[in-house]
Amino acid sequence: MIRYDALDALPVRGALPALHEALEGHGTAVLVAPPGTGKTTLVPLALAGLLGGDEAPARRVVVAEPRRIAARAAARRMAWLLGERPGASVGYTVRGERVVGRRTRVEVVTTGVLLQRLQRDQELTGVDAVVLDECHERHLDADTSAAFLWDVRQTLRPDLRLVAASATTDAEGWSRLLGDAPVVEAHGVSHPVEVVWAPPVRPLRPPHGMRVDPALPAHVASVVRQALAERDGDVLCFLPGVGEISRVAGRLAGLGDVDVLQVHGRAPAAVQDEVLAPGARRRVVLATSVAESSLTVPGVRVVVDAGLAREPRVDHARGLSALTTVRASRAAARQRAGRAGREAPGVVYRCWAQAEDARLPRFPAPEIKVADLTAFALQAACWGDPDASGLALLDPPPGGAMAAARSVLEAVGAVDSAGRATERGARLARLGLHPRLGRALLDAARPGAALPPRACSAAAAPPEHSGARPPAAGDFPARSTAPGVPGTDGALAAGGSGGGGCGGEVVAEVVGLLSEEAPREYGDDLVSVLRAARRGGDAYGARWRAEVRRLRAAVEGGDGGPQGPDGDAAVAGLVAALAFPERVARKDGGSYLMVSGTRAELPEASALRGAPWIAVAVADRPVGRGHARVQLGAAVDEEVARLAAGALLTERDEVHWADGDVVARRVERLGAVELTVRPLTGADPVLVRRALLEGLRREGFGLLGRSAEAELLRRRLAFLRQHLGDPWPEVTDEALLARTDEWLEPELSRARRRADLGRIDAGQALTRLLPWASGQAARLDELAPERILVPSGSRVRIDYGDPGQPVLAVKLQEMFGLQRSPEIAGVPLLVHLLSPAGRPAAVTADLASFWKDGYKGVRAELRGRYPKHPWPEDPATAEPTRYTKARLGR
Numbered sequence: 001m002i003r004y005d006a007l008d009a010l011p012v013r014g015a016l017p018a019l020h021e022a023l024e025g026h027g028t029a030v031l032v033a034p035p036g037t038g039k040t041t042l043v044p045l046a047l048a049g050l051l052g053g054d055e056a057p058a059r060r061v062v063v064a065e066p067r068r069i070a071a072r073a074a075a076r077r078m079a080w081l082l083g084e085r086p087g088a089s090v091g092y093t094v095r096g097e098r099v100v101g102r103r104t105r106v107e108v109v110t111t112g113v114l115l116q117r118l119q120r121d122q123e124l125t126g127v128d129a130v131v132l133d134e135c136h137e138r139h140l141d142a143d144t145s146a147a148f149l150w151d152v153r154q155t156l157r158p159d160l161r162l163v164a165a166s167a168t169t170d171a172e173g174w175s176r177l178l179g180d181a182p183v184v185e186a187h188g189v190s191h192p193v194e195v196v197w198a199p200p201v202r203p204l205r206p207p208h209g210m211r212v213d214p215a216l217p218a219h220v221a222s223v224v225r226q227a228l229a230e231r232d233g234d235v236l237c238f239l240p241g242v243g244e245i246s247r248v249a250g251r252l253a254g255l256g257d258v259d260v261l262q263v264h265g266r267a268p269a270a271v272q273d274e275v276l277a278p279g280a281r282r283r284v285v286l287a288t289s290v291a292e293s294s295l296t297v298p299g300v301r302v303v304v305d306a307g308l309a310r311e312p313r314v315d316h317a318r319g320l321s322a323l324t325t326v327r328a329s330r331a332a333a334r335q336r337a338g339r340a341g342r343e344a345p346g347v348v349y350r351c352w353a354q355a356e357d358a359r360l361p362r363f364p365a366p367e368i369k370v371a372d373l374t375a376f377a378l379q380a381a382c383w384g385d386p387d388a389s390g391l392a393l394l395d396p397p398p399g400g401a402m403a404a405a406r407s408v409l410e411a412v413g414a415v416d417s418a419g420r421a422t423e424r425g426a427r428l429a430r431l432g433l434h435p436r437l438g439r440a441l442l443d444a445a446r447p448g449a450a451l452p453p454r455a456c457s458a459a460a461a462p463p464e465h466s467g468a469r470p471p472a473a474g475d476f477p478a479r480s481t482a483p484g485v486p487g488t489d490g491a492l493a494a495g496g497s498g499g500g501g502c503g504g505e506v507v508a509e510v511v512g513l514l515s516e517e518a519p520r521e522y523g524d525d526l527v528s529v530l531r532a533a534r535r536g537g538d539a540y541g542a543r544w545r546a547e548v549r550r551l552r553a554a555v556e557g558g559d560g561g562p563q564g565p566d567g568d569a570a571v572a573g574l575v576a577a578l579a580f581p582e583r584v585a586r587k588d589g590g591s592y593l594m595v596s597g598t599r600a601e602l603p604e605a606s607a608l609r610g611a612p613w614i615a616v617a618v619a620d621r622p623v624g625r626g627h628a629r630v631q632l633g634a635a636v637d638e639e640v641a642r643l644a645a646g647a648l649l650t651e652r653d654e655v656h657w658a659d660g661d662v663v664a665r666r667v668e669r670l671g672a673v674e675l676t677v678r679p680l681t682g683a684d685p686v687l688v689r690r691a692l693l694e695g696l697r698r699e700g701f702g703l704l705g706r707s708a709e710a711e712l713l714r715r716r717l718a719f720l721r722q723h724l725g726d727p728w729p730e731v732t733d734e735a736l737l738a739r740t741d742e743w744l745e746p747e748l749s750r751a752r753r754r755a756d757l758g759r760i761d762a763g764q765a766l767t768r769l770l771p772w773a774s775g776q777a778a779r780l781d782e783l784a785p786e787r788i789l790v791p792s793g794s795r796v797r798i799d800y801g802d803p804g805q806p807v808l809a810v811k812l813q814e815m816f817g818l819q820r821s822p823e824i825a826g827v828p829l830l831v832h833l834l835s836p837a838g839r840p841a842a843v844t845a846d847l848a849s850f851w852k853d854g855y856k857g858v859r860a861e862l863r864g865r866y867p868k869h870p871w872p873e874d875p876a877t878a879e880p881t882r883y884t885k886a887r888l889g890r
Contacts, residue, residue, distance in 0.1 A: 001083035002051070002081065002083055003080070003081050003082075006081055007042060007051065007081055010038025010041070010042045011033075011034075011037040011187065011188035011189055012033050012037040012038040012042050012043060012186040013038070014186065014187070015031070015033065015184050015186035016042075016046050018184045019046075019163070019184045020046075022181070022182035023161045025182075026179075026182055027153065027161055027162070028153070028162045028164075028178040028179060028181035029162075029178075029182050029184055030164045030178065030181050030182070030184065031043065031163055031164070031166075031185075031186065032165075032167070032184070032185045032186070033166075033167060033185070034167050034186070034187075034190065035167050035188075035296075036341075036343070037188035039133070039167075040065075040074050040165075042081075043131065044063045044106045044131055045090075045106060047129050047131070047161070047163070048060065048061040048089075048106045049105075050082060050105060050106065058105065059129055060105050060107075060126055060127050060128050061106045061127075061129045061131065062107050062114065062127050062130045062131070063131045064108075064109055064110070064131065064132050064133060064142065064145055065108060065110060066110070066139045067110065068095065068097075068110055069263070070134070070290065071108045071109060072092055072094065072108075073276050074133075075091060075099070075106075075107075076276075077276075077296075078090040078106060087099045087104070088101055088103055089103060089104060089105055089106065090104065090106045090107075090108070091106075091107050091108070092107065093107060093108075093110075093113050094109070094110050094113060095110065095113065095432055096547050096549070097546065111132075111141035111142045111144075111145050112141050113432075114130075114141075114145050115144060115145055115148070115379060116429075116430065118148045118149070118152070119383070119426075119429055119430065120430065122148075122152055122156060123152065123156050123157055128160070128161060129160070129163065130149055130160065130161070130162055130163070132145060132146055132149075132164050132165065133165050133166070134167075135164045135165065136166035136170070136363070137166075137364065138363070138364060138365075138366040138368075138394075140368055140373075140376055144376060144379055146177065146178075147388075147391035147392045147393050148379075148383060149162055150177065150392045162178060162181075164177075164178060164181075167335060167338070173394050177393075178392075190341070191341035191342070191343070191345045193303075193338065193340050193341040193345070193347065193348055194348070195337070195350060196347060196348070196349045198223045198226070198304075198349045198350060198351050199353040199356075200215065200216075200219040200351070202215070204216055207240075207324075207325035207326065210241070210243075210323060210324065212244060212325055216244065216351075217244055217247035217248045218251060219351060220237065220239065220306050220351055221251035221252055223349050224248070224304050227302045227304055227349050228255070231302045231347055232301060233282075233299060233344075234279065234282060234283040234284070234297070234299040234302070235284045235285070235304060236300045236304070236339050236340070237284060237285065237286050237287065238288070238289065238303070238304070238305045238336050239286060239288060239306050239308070240288065240306065240308040240309055240310050240325050241264075241288060241310050241323075243520065244306070244308075245262050245264060245287070245288065246262070249262055252284060258282045258283065258284055259279060259281050259283045259284070261274060261283055262286050263285055263286070263287045263288075264287065264290060275287075275297055276297065277298070279299060283299065285297055288310070289310070296342055297339065298343070299343075300343070301343075301346045301347070302346060302347055302348075302349070303336055303337055303340040303346065304349045305333060305336045305348060305350050306351050307327060307350060308325055309326055309328040309332060310324065310325055311324060311364065312324075312367060312371035312372065313371070314371060314372040314373075314401065314404075322618070322620050326365075328360070329360060329361045329362060330357070330360045330362055331362065331363045331364065332364055333350070337350075366395050368397050369395055372401075372405070372434075373398075373402055373404075374405040374408045374409065374434065374435050375434050376388075377397075377406060377415075378405075378414055378415070378421070381414070381415050381419055381420060381421040381425060382421040382429045386415065386418070386419030386420060386421075387402065406419060408435065409435060411581075412428070412435055412436070413425070414429075414435055414439075428442070431554055432550075433551075436579040436580060437514055437579050439579065440511055440514075440574075440575045440576075440578040441508065441551060441575075442555070444571065444574050444575050444578055445504040445507040445555045504552055505552060506567060506571040506572075507555070507571055508552040508555065509534075510526065510576070511575060512544050512547040513526065513530060513544065514617055514632075516540070518533060518540065518632070519538075520631075524603065524607070524608065524632050525606070525607040525608050526572040526576055526632060526633060527569050527572045527634060527635075530572060531568070572634040573615055573635055573637075574636070574643075574644070576633060576636075577615035577636050577640050577641065577643070577644035577645070578643075578644050579617065580615060580616060580617060581595070581644040581645040581648070582595055582645065583596065583600075583617075583619070584613065584615050584641045584644055584670070584673075585600055585614050585615075586612065586641070587610075587611070587612050591627060592614060592630075593672060593673055594616065594671070594672070594673075595641075595645050595648055595670050595671025595672055596671060596672065597671065598627075599626070599627040599628065600616055600628040600629070600630050601629055602630050602633075603629070606630070608630070608634075608635055612637075613635065613636045613638055613640075613641050614634065614636060615633055615634050616628070616630050616633045617633055617634070618631040618632035618633075619631055619633075641673075642670065645671060648669075649668075649669070649670055650669050651666070651667070651668040652666070652667065652669075653667075653680055654666070654667050654680075654687075655680070655684065655688055656694060657692070657698060660695075660699070660754060661695075661753055662695070662752065663691075664680040664681075664688070664691075665677050665678060666679075666680045685749065688751075689748060689749060692748060692757065695754065695757070696737065696757075697733070701714075701736065703754065704757055704758070704765070705757075705759055705760050706763050706764075707762055709762075710761075710762030710763040710765075710766055712763075712786065712800070713763050716780070716800050717729060717731045717766070717770075718731050718732075718800070719784050719803040719806060719825070719827075720780075720783055720825065721803075722803045723825055723827055727771035728776070729769040731766075743765050743769045744765050784800070784825060785798065786798065788808060788822055788824070790808075790810055790814050790815060790818075791816060791818045791880035792813070792880040792882045793880075794810070794814055794882060796809070796810045796814075802830075805828070805830045805845065806829055807831075808822065808830070808832065809832040809834060810831065810832070811834045811835070811836065811838070811882070812833040812834060812835070812841055812842070813836070813869060813870060814880050814881070814882055816870075816872065816876075816878040816879060816880040817875075817876065817877060817880050818876075818880070819847070819848055820846075821844070821846055821847040821848075828845050828846075833850075833858070835865075835866065836866045836884075841862060842855075842858050851875050851876045852876075855875055859871045868884040869884055
């Protein structure tokens with residue numbers, strides 16, 4: 001029996017005529033409706049013709065929600081409004097669960113399920129309308145679904161009706177995306193929500209990665225207690241993740257007649273149902289962002305908002321991708337506050353200062369801008385648009401992220417060199433897994449993959465067996481071609497059809513663990529986590545087992561394979577390594593070096609410590625650290641490492657400058673990890689020459705022989721280059737290194753080590769750069785002499801340390817009688833006039849001015865100190881001398 005009283009109370013009913021008109025005339029519409037108006041529940045029923053009597057056309061409607069909990073809740077609410085149970089007129093499909101009957105006309109699905117359906121059946125046969133709910137959240141699957149649906153409508157199904165629905169969204173942007181679709185607004189009954197600012201007494205440290213300030217849960221719990229004391233009604237508290245929910249719940253223990261409920265994506269279905277039903281006692285509901293939209297929690301009059309959210313981020317430089325904690329956007333804060341005013345006036349306690357509010361981002365970051373795009377790129381390739389340039393997207397995918405995604409897809413054989421999806425790629429896309437995990441599922445569970453015999457018959461090698469043999473020719477080719485994937489590394493893309501492999505059951509179990517984030521208390525060793533999940537009677541265990549059944553069905557056959565402890569360890573390591581080959585890591589000192597080049601560290605209490613090799617499945621980067629921190633991994637041996645990361649296996653001669661000399665060796669590497677190193681004799685002369693040049697670049701031309709003479713010549717040439725230009729050569733380090741073939745050959749080509757460089761006469765070699773062809777080389781001593789004749793008859797060395805103005809340091813008495821400063825190449829020398837003891841007395845570039853104005857002061861200061869030396873009153877006309885008065889007299 002239809003509950004018309006509840007349906008009539010939904011404010012969105014007033015917008016239905018405009019929505020029907022928009023869809024009849026345009027086929028698409030953007031519906032903007034505040035929280036609590038009924039857009040998620042009433043609109044699909046109306047579009048399906050389930051409320052209008054016999055005259056209303058019967059249509060099949062698919063509603064796409066961003067989360068499983070929202071999909072189930074929306075379907076159950078609609079079924080309740082019709083007086084039915086889910087599976088009759090209204091059903092739902094989420095990953096691992098389908099409740100749909102033959103009479104179902106409204107089906108609520110997650111956006112991920114919708115994408116899978118579109119890839120299988122682009123026409124969406126039998127579907128008349130699709131509602132994309134909560135599109136403001138900008139989840140990647142939702143954006144992709146909208147782009148595919150618009151493509152379907154434009155090319156295959158012009159009759160397919162599309163509705164983009166949200167409470168807070170970029171209505172104009174979505175309108176443009178859907179062909180200038182009409183925007184329909186629903187104005188609900190707005191209950192006022194009072195804002196109470198409740199910042200902590202002391203500022204909290206900003207979140208980093210998954211970590212938040214430990215003081216946050218304590219502060220949020222105190223604000224919840226304050227709200228319970230000051231206000232009536234249930235309290236809905238928003239926190240960033242499951243860990244924070246658990247810690248706040250612990251601090252709220254002992255509230256007496258108040259029930260504390262925890263709702264998140266991993267919560268049991270029974271708890272989710274309890275949250276969405278009226279409670280007999282007062283309740284505090286601790287929730288992640290799953291409660292921001294789509295769900296109405298009855299009885300809520302108070303919202304406590306911690307102001308944080310979790311968003312995906314990818315670190316391409318380190319090959320890490322994970323959720324990270326960020327400040328919630330203003331749009332999210334409005335959505336959260338609106339939960340307090342759905343049924344009556346309410347209040348929101350915001351756990352930050354009012355002054356901070358204006359600095360919050362306006363909207364959450366679109367996932368397409370910040371997330372790992374590997375799965376998106378595969379979806380686009382399977383759709384026939386590898387670079388996604390033809391897809392109708394609000395934001396284009398970043399080029400760098402798409403390039404990184406393409407490289408992963410090529411490595412696993414999902415796309416060819418042109419980016420087009422292969423048959424294997426199409427199968428990976430249908431698995432409903434990240435392509436990395438899909439690759440591991442197929443290759444670990446099936447024969448035809450080039451698996452080493454031991455990988456499926458024993459546990460990872462213990463420390464004493466770390467020197468495992470390299471794969472034999474029949475085990476795993478370093479470079480081969482996967483079936484049907486031209487030019488792809490078989491090392492990564494191998495995998496055939498049929499059953500067998502490593503044991504489909506255990507493989508599915510491990511892949512299920514990696515696709516369904518396990519509770520942290522299970523540990524960081526994948527094998528221990530697997531056994532904890534098998535034992536667990538918690539909500540995670542039930543959901544994991546359902547996923548394992550789904551994955552097991554996707555890999556038909558494969559019942560054989562190892563069982564028991566050794567088999568668990570072998571399969572766990574193999575699956576993790578196949579899924580994340582660039583994160584295979586070898587112990588190197590106190591940390592592990594991944595083949596990607598990133599270092600990783602294990603917690604002190606980790607069960608993996610001491611393993612010679614590990615495969616890192618989940619990692620993050622702690623605050624202020626350059627190394628990754630392993631959160632989940634498995635021990636492997638070198639054989640499995642070579643198997644999984646075989647595309648990165650190389651053996652080459654390496655000749656480089658290290659520790660002050662040429663080092664030549666033959667190195668076998670797995671990415672950044674050195675496997676074997678042997679001394680190399682008879683190294684390629686080209687590589688040796690390159691190493692010697694690197695030594696000169698690092699340590700300078702002082703490595704060459706007679707460097708003092710060479711340095712003086714360089715300075716003289718630098719002076720001429722600066723003041724006369726061509727044809728005098730540029731002699732900076734960079735210029736000389738660029739022209740070694742002109743001045744340092746053939747000596748450099750004969751050198752093999754540092755000692756050989758020391759036997760090269762650098763000064764003689766540099767003369768090869770002089771402008772001999774123009775005849776200017778013969779003027780070197782004229783234009784830039786090493787020494788200059790001064791009035792006393794001495795030949796004094798010129799200091800070319802500053803090529804802008806060389807220095808002549810000479811005793812003052814030797815310059816008597818010289819009317820003007822000496823010049824070379826037309827440049828006056830900077831004369832440092834010295835005392836008889838050789839100490840600086842004056843500096844001048846204009847000797848005539850000095851004799852006239854400066855000399856008197858110097859004479860007055862020094863004549864008493866050096867009475868044996870001449871100090872004439874008129875130095876410009878005096879006789880220059882190198883001697884004292886006594887010697888002059890003789």
